[in-house]
Amino acid sequence: MKKHVLTMLISSAFLLTACGSGDGGDSTYVVDDGIPKNNIVNPVVRVESYTDIDSDVNTDLDAVSASKSLMTYKMLGVDGTEVDATTLVFTPKTVAPANGWPIVVWAHGTTGVADKCAPSALGLGQTAELIEELLDEGYVVVAPNYEGLGSAGNHPFLNLKSEAFSITDAVVAARKYLKGQLGKNVSDQWVSIGHSQGGHAVLGAAQYASRAQLNYKGTVAIAPASNLAFILTAGEVKASTLPLAQQIPTLAQLDTYTALIVAGMQGYKSSVTYNEVFKNDTALIAPIAETECASDVADYLGGSMYAYATDPQKGKGSLSGYGRTQSGFMTLPVINTFLQTSSQPGLAKLNQKVFIYQGLADTTVPYQATDILVQSMKANGTSASDIQYTTNAIWDHGTVYTQNYASFVGNIDSLLK
Template sequence: MKRQVLTCTLLTLSVALTACNDDSDNDRFYESKPAIPVNNIDNPVVATPVAYTQTDFSGIADESVIMTYKMLGINGKETQATALVFTPEGTPPATGWPIVAWAHGTTGVADQCAPSRKALNDYIKAMIGGFLQAGYIVVAPDYEGLGEPSGKELHPFLNLKSEAYSITDAVVAARNYLGSQASNQWVAVGHSQGGQAALGAAQYAARASKMTYKGTVALAPASNFNLILTGGEQQAGQETNLDKKIGTLASLDTFTALIVAGLRNPNPNLQYSQIFKTPTDEIAKNAETDCYDVLGQKFGTAMYAYAQSNNNSVNNYPRTQTNFMNIPVVKSFLEKDSQPLLVKVSTPVIIYQGSADSTVPKAATDVLVALANQKQTSVRYITDESNATKWDHGSVYALNIPNIISDVKSLMPIQ
């Protein structure tokens, strides 16, 4: 999810929270914890990792590589994925450097959208650099289906288990590759989609059974997508400024199209026409090849063209099908497969959330934390309530890099 997407009112989410606490919905939040298969993949690193040169980490990292590794995919079969691996300069401690898994935000579902194929933004570079200087290895998976060498599968966008296994199996593979340089301790840190993924890593950490998971730092973690989609539609319906209305609607449709593209990995018979009306379904198909920003521009351009021929209005523009969220695979995704913290997590969880965030509204994260507390998951919830400067979706991590590094040091001290 990105900066423009899915503004939702506090009222909408407050009502939704009440609905979530209704007795009729208890099954969703009190389901049994699923069995987690242990990672016993032989020779998890595929070939020799290659140098990562898109972002210059010279003077900070001893090694910066793209590692291709084996993981358990969404369809229950072994597949290949890619991850960035950065090691600190200097001599590792006797027990090896602990590992920080960095989980990135939304880029798209196509291979070309993988972070390992692009330069990192300055804030992410600074955060990774801070971890390295503090004495941590950083493993940054692209996620299943993103950047993998074969081009055979789409990224299962926001599927919690797929993201979690992408992380756990990348960490296991990195330790296999680095040997005694890496310790068996690790944490997960992530932003937006990556915050959701990091929470998933906490839930499924037992998959890396020979390693010790020490905790999670999630920054504006994506969650409660059905509430955010519904709230975004309500917000757009009340908007009178055409540019803002189209910005919100195009972002909603971009997000929805990426969900459909991701769902088509395990559900190849799902059609865009089941979710989108004609001709918008043809735009949505570009989710399988375009990254999120280009896709959003295509949705927006079509809406502007429609408005110019319809008295500067998009009120009857053909977008999503009525009740598409009730299609079984979509409903299951929204309510279960994408939702973090549906089961108790016993390791430490730290969540940062800004009140000026219009991508992942604070109210959505308030719901997430409240429901986690119902499951007896202890969450340290850090907000900007007492700050003069309020955090938006980007500044929630950009302004907190020293604090995030300090959190990791607290969770996993260098020994």
């Protein structure tokens, strides 16, 4: 059962604005659109050479990358102050065009909120294949870890603005480093692409793109997380119809996302306690989300459920008496605000092209949530002509990403023509 839960979460770990120009420089300065502009004078803290822990992946990247770096940079954090964050930066071996290499941001899926869960520490895995294709096309690739991953503090999991500023500020810092310190020819054009949590992040970056004060061109969002209250509620309903062997990993996945949300709030101004969200059985386990990665959190949560359900004196083959989430926890003011606004993309008009991919067989981000997202985007002013929504009955949460590399690169090429 533990292996089954682990497999479920590893597969789901893929999960869970306006346009400006010029170079960025005081984070508190706000212009007409209400978005603070990046006016950080010295955004680059330090730059180190990066080697992926997967030697096979690293060899592939070596063939197409002129440099691979881990950059620590300044960003505007979730509490409104400048904090350090980290990002990977890759440069291509191709000759830069006259107007410079464009920048493509890759936004990763759910890994956890602890430092050791940063993709730069875990390894790039399948992401390396897409990065390789983008480098081969002649793009600089910037791949942020997000606020709090590989840097101080917990990662504010699925906080839209935090993810967005992790992206915009990484683009500004990377461009300044490549142009100013290395003398590379880098364009002011940039786009973003992300999967699951990363799809959520790039929709946030689209909303807050004017912070970078560069030439933002559009985004590709793959199975983007959204409408979290719907996903959690629908997941509960589905789990209630499943046999125990399938019910436990489904509930463990849902509780992992909830635990990561609570863990990501710890140490910040907007926060709740674990006991406010979880009943005792789960509240005792959930804090490991601050120190362990998503798959391990799911193992602990699922393992505890399994132990209870199979105990002849406790569960007697059922989870009916097991303490998971508190009744009505989603109505807690902090959680309700998070679910309805702080985590929700599509509430503001987007002015550039958005490509959205969604698998109808996806059980992590169900297609119904993305349908609601697209409807909301249109209702909030994003032109229907700027949204290209592609679905497929066969794609699940993983294959919607792994089967469409060529399409993604083609979409990015079209944005950067």
